[in-house]
Every structure is written in C-alpha cells, then in structure tokens.
Amino acid sequence: MQRLFLFLLFIVTCGGRLMAQTAPLSAARTDTLRVTISEAEKLFTQNNLSLLSQKIQVNAAEAAIIQARLFNNPTISVEQNIYNPQNNREFDVSKSGQLIVQVQQLFQLAGKRNKRIAVEQLNARLTEYQYFDLLRSLRFELRTSMLELSFLLQNSKIYSDRIEPVRKLVNAFETQYNKGNVALKEVTRLKALIFSLENQRLDLLTQINQHQADLGILLHVQPNVFVLPVINQKQLDQASTQLNLPELLQTATQNRFDLKIYETGIAQQEANVVYQKSLAVPDLTLGGVYDRQGSFVRDYTGLQAAISLPVFNRNQGGIKIADQLLQKSKLDYEQYQNQVEQDVVTAYNHAVTTNKLYSNFDAKFSQDFDKLMTGITSSFSKRNISLIEFIDYYETYTESISQMLQLQTNRARALEEVNFAVGTPILKLDKPN
DSSP, rough: OOOHHHHHHHHHHHHHHHHHHHHHHHHHHHEEEEOOHHHHHHHHHHOOHHHHHHHHHHHHHHHHHHHHOOOOEEEEEEEEOOTTTTEESSSSSSSTSSSEEEEEEEEOOTHHHHHHHHHHHHHHHHHHHHHHHHHHHHHHHHHHHHHHHHHHHHHHHHHHHHHHHHHHHHHHHHHHHHHSSSSSHHHHHHHHHHHHHHHHHHHHHHHHHHHHHHHHHHOOTTTTEEEEEEHHHHHHHHHHTTOOOOHHHHHHHHOOOOHHHHHHHHHHHHHHHHHHHTHHHHHHOEEEEEEESSSSSTTEEEEEEEEEOOSEEEEEEEEHHHHHHHHHHHHHHHHHHHHHHHHHHHHHHHHHHHHHHHHSSSHHHHHHHHHHHHHHHHHHTTTTTTHHHHHHHHHHHHEEEEEEEHHHHHHHHHHHHEEEEEEOOOOOOOSOO
C-alpha cells in the first residue's frame, strides 16, 4: 500500500510538471498564421534571409562582368628637376628647367578582354545557379516542415481528445474511492495511463515547437507567430498517382540547378583554357614622351612602344592547369549526372512503396477506432469491461493512430523527396480543402 501511495504521488507531481511544460507552447505564440504551402513559399522567397544574402552574391557576380568590360586606364608620369645648377634655382619650371612628361596606354592583345568577360559571365551564371540550388534545398525544408507539422498537430489533438475522457474517469473513480467503492490501485493505474499519454503528447509538442522554430527562421516571422499549415489531403492523394519515372528523369535534367552548376563548370573551364592561351600573347604598351631639356634637341617629343618577348614565360603552366581542370570538370559532371539519376530513382521507389503501403490502409480506420474508443470508455465506466482491458484498448488505439499518422507523414515526405530530386515541385499541394 505504501508503494501505491508513493507511485500516486510521483504521478501527480510529474503530471503537474508536464502541464507546466506544455503551457508555454500556446502562451508564447499569441498570433496564428494560417498558410497553404504555396502561400508559405511566396512568403519564404520574399523574406528568407539566406536567399536574400545569396541574391546579393548574384548581384556581386554580375558587377564583376561590368568590371571585366572596363579598359585599362592610361598612365601619365611627370619628371621635374629639383635644382638647376646653371641658374641656382630650385624647381625651375621655366624654359631653362628640365621637364619630362610621359603618357602610356596598355592594349591587351589576343582578345584577352573579351575572353575575361566570357569567364566572368560564366561565373555569374554559376552564382545564379547556386542561388536556385539553395532555393531548392530550403524549399524542401519548408514544405516537409509544414507537412510534418500538420500531422503532428493532428496527432497532438488526438492525444488531447483521448486524455480528457480518462481524466473524467479518474475524477469519478477518486470520488468512488473516497466512498470505498473502488480500489486505490485502479485509480493509480488510470493516473498512470494519463501520465503515459501526457508524456507522449509532450514529445509531440517538443517536435511541434522545433518545427515552429524552423518555420519561423525560414519564413522570417516574429517569434510570437504560430504557423498553422493548411494542407489539402485530396491533392496529397492525387499527387501519389502522378508519378512517372521517365518524366521525372527528364524533369530533373532540366531543373536540377546543382547539375547545371557542374555543366556550367565545363563551359567555364573551356573559357578559362581559351583565356589562359591568350595570356601567352604579350600585351602592347603605346605612349608618348615630351622632354624639354634632356634630349639631343630642345623640346623633344617621341612615340613609345613596348612589348615583352615571350622567350621564357608563355604561360605554359597556366594553360596546363586549365586543361587539367577542364578534364576534371567533365568527369565531375558525368559522376554527378549519374548521382542525380540515382536520386530520382531512389525517391521514386520510396514514394511508390510508401504510397502502396498507405493504399492498403483502411481510410475509415480512424473513424472506426474513434467510435470504438467511445464505446470502450462507456463500457468501462459502467464496469462492463475490466481495467486491464480498458487500458489495453487505449494503448492500442493511441499507438495505432500514431502509426497511421506517421505513415501519412512518411508518404508526404516521400512525395516531397521526389520534388527535391527533380528540382521543382511538380507535385502540387497548394490549395486548401
């Protein structure tokens, strides 16, 4: 009997802690944002700081193209004598003093400027593709978080609905216990059931809080906003029947920007090879000079031309490096192309498997179980079934419902993995019921 009292005290104490831990979830988030997936994506593309940061990187890469188009500035040099010993004058700027003025302009030969522009244009394209690949990854995180959050909220509601009838039974049994009509062990066992259900519900609330935090960062909303996903279950069912592997592979080839990064990398290295070869051609410097006193005649003017002789350095190493990087980029592209195809096939098989498993599940399972549990609760309150049978039904119910919602979550995530593998959300889930 002493152990039963200690166990009862433990349950009451832990139950109070559970209620204290779950209360801040609703108290801390005072505003509710109801959004469909498409509405969330629109808000996400406008507000997500990682995307905005990457967009700035794209703008910086485009500015590099502007810089590559600019010509080299001319250089001017002036030489003035400090002291004229013939007339003992310092900084003699008169006609008797010495002054040399030179103007020079560098001219790049072999089309170096245009070739450098081509390289920078490909760099800008790579940066843009990196932006879209980041968008693909973050969008997958956004959509899966919303789908999983939707099912977690459903599961949490089921636990809340199931806990309330048991709580009423506990109150009724406590009254009967005080009258000496029921045993303490029955009251204690019912409170243990509530404790178990509350503990499982707390785990769900922890996951809900984590998804809320993730969505808050992705959507860049205030911490007090509770994001409530609006999911179209009918569209989710329809999307499962729209899977076609050849079409998925073709879509991935067109929309996987990480694959386009590798493809553009080949073009970039090809442009770099051309540019490195042009560096083997020396540049020409043209200029003019004016010398007031230092030449063989007074007020001498002359034309200057300078070019380096490609005797030792013809950029052999730079050209070889570019050639090797080009070969590497081709191998990397072929490897990654195979990886993309494997990603699509894996995602397709996973989606087909989870959908097949879900299709074998009775759609009326939840409704039937709800009716059953209502009847079980009523039967137990009338003492038509034993406490052990009642608890067994309750535990079986909650476990079955949780597994059903987990299966729905797995199916929804598998469909999003297909979207992620092909690079674009071809399976739409953006309209409310």
